[in-house]
Amino acid sequence: MNAGPNRVGQSGLTYFGRTTASISHELKNALAIIKENAGLLDDYLQMADKGLPIDPARFKTVTGRIADQITRADGIIKNLNRFAHSVDEPVKAIDLNEIAALLNVLSQREAAMRQVTLQVCPEGATIPVTTAPYLLLTLLGRCLSICLQYMGSGKTLTVKVTRIPDGGRIEFEALDAARLAAAANFPGENETDLLNAVGAEYHLDGTLGCMAITLSNR
Amino acid sequence: MTEKILLVDDEKDFLTVMSERMTARGMQVTTADSAQAALQEVESGTYDAIVLDLKMPGMDGIETLKAIKARNPTLQVILLTGHATLEKGVEAMKLGAMDFVEKPADLNVLTEKIKNAQARKMVLVAKQTEQKLKSILTTKGW
Numbered sequence: 001m002n003a004g005p006n007r008v009g010q011s012g013l014t015y016f017g018r019t020t021a022s023i024s025h026e027l028k029n030a031l032a033i034i035k036e037n038a039g040l041l042d043d044y045l046q047m048a049d050k051g052l053p054i055d056p057a058r059f060k061t062v063t064g065r066i067a068d069q070i071t072r073a074d075g076i077i078k079n080l081n082r083f084a085h086s087v088d089e090p091v092k093a094i095d096l097n098e099i100a101a102l103l104n105v106l107s108q109r110e111a112a113m114r115q116v117t118l119q120v121c122p123e124g125a126t127i128p129v130t131t132a133p134y135l136l137l138t139l140l141g142r143c144l145s146i147c148l149q150y151m152g153s154g155k156t157l158t159v160k161v162t163r164i165p166d167g168g169r170i171e172f173e174a175l176d177a178a179r180l181a182a183a184a185n186f187p188g189e190n191e192t193d194l195l196n197a198v199g200a201e202y203h204l205d206g207t208l209g210c211m212a213i214t215l216s217n218r
Numbered sequence: 219m220t221e222k223i224l225l226v227d228d229e230k231d232f233l234t235v236m237s238e239r240m241t242a243r244g245m246q247v248t249t250a251d252s253a254q255a256a257l258q259e260v261e262s263g264t265y266d267a268i269v270l271d272l273k274m275p276g277m278d279g280i281e282t283l284k285a286i287k288a289r290n291p292t293l294q295v296i297l298l299t300g301h302a303t304l305e306k307g308v309e310a311m312k313l314g315a316m317d318f319v320e321k322p323a324d325l326n327v328l329t330e331k332i333k334n335a336q337a338r339k340m341v342l343v344a345k346q347t348e349q350k351l352k353s354i355l356t357t358k359g360w
Contacts, residue, residue, distance in 0.1 A: 025273055028300040028321050029229050035322035036235040089267055115276050150337055153276060 007193045008135060015138040022109050023080050030073040037066045038086040079105045087134045094133050096168040096215070097122040100161045103140050110145065115153035118144075120159045127168035131198045136215075139194040140170060143211060146184045147174035167216040175209045186211075221245045221336050222264065226256040226282070227271040227298065235289075236269075239325055247330070253277035253285070253317060260289055267335035269328070272299040272306070288313040292342045294335035297321060 040062050044054045082102055104120040111118035147157050151174045158173040174180055181187075181204050187195065193212075195202055203212045223245050227233055233249040233294070240247045248263065250256040253274055268286060272279035283295050297310045297318040310318050316338065319330045 025300040029232065032322035033229060033231045033235065036232065036239060036325070039325055040235055040239055043239060062235075065235065069231070113273070113275050113278075 007190050008197045011142070011194055012135060012138050012191045015141050017143070018081070019083060019106050021062075021107075023076060023083075025110055027073060027076050030069045030076065033069045034073075037069070038063050052163040054084045080158055083137075086137055089133070091130065092131050093128055093130045094130055094136075096127040096161050099133060099136060100141065100159060100170060100201075103137060103144065103159070107141065107144050111148060111157065116148055116151065119156055119158045121158060123161045123163050123168070125163065127163050128187065128218050129168055131200070131215055135194055136198045136200070139191065139198060139200065139213065142191055142194070143172050143213065146180055146186050147172050147211070148185060150180040151175060157166065164214065166218050167214065169212050169214045171210050171212040173208070173210050181211060219336070221266045221332055222331060223247045224250060224256065224259050224265045225265070226250045226253070226268065226269045226274075228252060228274045229271075233268040234326075241327075243325075243329060245329075253279075256282060257285055257289070260286055260293065265293060266339055267332045268293055268295045269332070270295055270297055272297050273312075274320075280309065283310065283313050283315055292339055292346065294339050296328070296331050296335060 014040065015120065028191045041059065044058065044062075048054050079102070083106060086102065100120050100122055108118055144157070144159070149159060155175065158171075160173060162169050187202050191202070199215065201214045201216075203214060204210075205212070219290060221244075223240060225233055225236055225247055226249075227236075228251055230251055233251060237247045237249050248259055249264075255269070256268070260264075267331070269343050270282060270286075274282070277285070279297055279299075283297065286293055286295060291314070294316045295314070297315050297329050298321055299306055299318055299319050307318050316335050319328055319331065
């Protein structure tokens with residue numbers, strides 16, 4: 001049996017599980033705030049029933065908070081939907097900027113948990129590449145996790161998308177990428193399988209403190 | 219008797235609304251939006267119960283629980299978790315949490331747990347005081 005495809009499948013499933021768990025936690029937080037604000041409105045109504053005067057401005061504040069959390073939850077669901085649809089076609093033509101933007105929204109919570117600011121800088125123009133979008137997302141998510149794990153809190157992780165002749169490049173500027181990669185033994189077998197599956201190459205520039213994934217459109 | 223509560227969560231909107239609702243129920247609520255801020259509060263104040271979110275940036279709820287218990291073992295901690303599982307609950311209890319509640323929490327259930335926490339803390343503090351008195355009586359020669 002070929003271990004490669006199995007490992008690729010397992011990596012994809014692991015990323016799926018981790019990402020949906022993170023999204024569900026964020027949704028739970030939004031729902032908790034909505035529930036407590038609804039409860040607070042109920043408290044106000046009970047106070048009014050007892051003849052206590054309630055300033056209408058307090059209702060406005062609470063309904064405003066509920067509306068904000070609904071907007072937040074709606075955004076989370078939209079991102080979850082985009083993530084779910086990334087497996088629709090195993091291989092297709094995509095814009096690297098769009099994958100980086102999806103990686104950004106899916107990874108903000110993970111970065112926040114590590115107390116790192118995540119900043120994604122897209123290229124101005126479309127960068128079309130033909131690849132396996134979900135597996136590419138899994139690979140990029142793995143690169144990002146390694147950077148977050150080893151770069152330390154209080155820093156900024158910049159993910160830059162650039163056009164190169166016949167393709168595109170996604171760079172993770174993590175200050176000390178060489179140390180990060182050495183510490184994590186990156187890329188390991190799983191990441192190497194993912195690189196092969198998406199038709200990408202991995203580069204490490206210790207001087208610039210940058211790890212990069214390059215995809216060719218040839 | 220007014221319960222003194224320390225509410226710890228990184229979601230500021232959650233702290234605001236919970237604090238308002240708990241205060242309206244006669245509790246005295248202090249809030250902290252990070253583990254570090256919570257530990258500072260624990261150093262400087264006394265609380266009947268600490269309601270602590272399990273998932274927070276930096277130091278998470280379990281690490282914070284350990285740090286709180288190391289500072290004051292009598293403090294009663296109720297963990298708030300996104301997904302209450304038996305595994306997580308057992309882990310939290312082993313580390314000294316009094317109880318855990320799944321988010322979104324039912325405020326009546328949480329209030330009941332806070333009252334239990336207060337009662338349990340009073341028993342622990344009374345036991346500590348009794349032991350201190352016994353120690354004084356056996357070591358001093360009046």
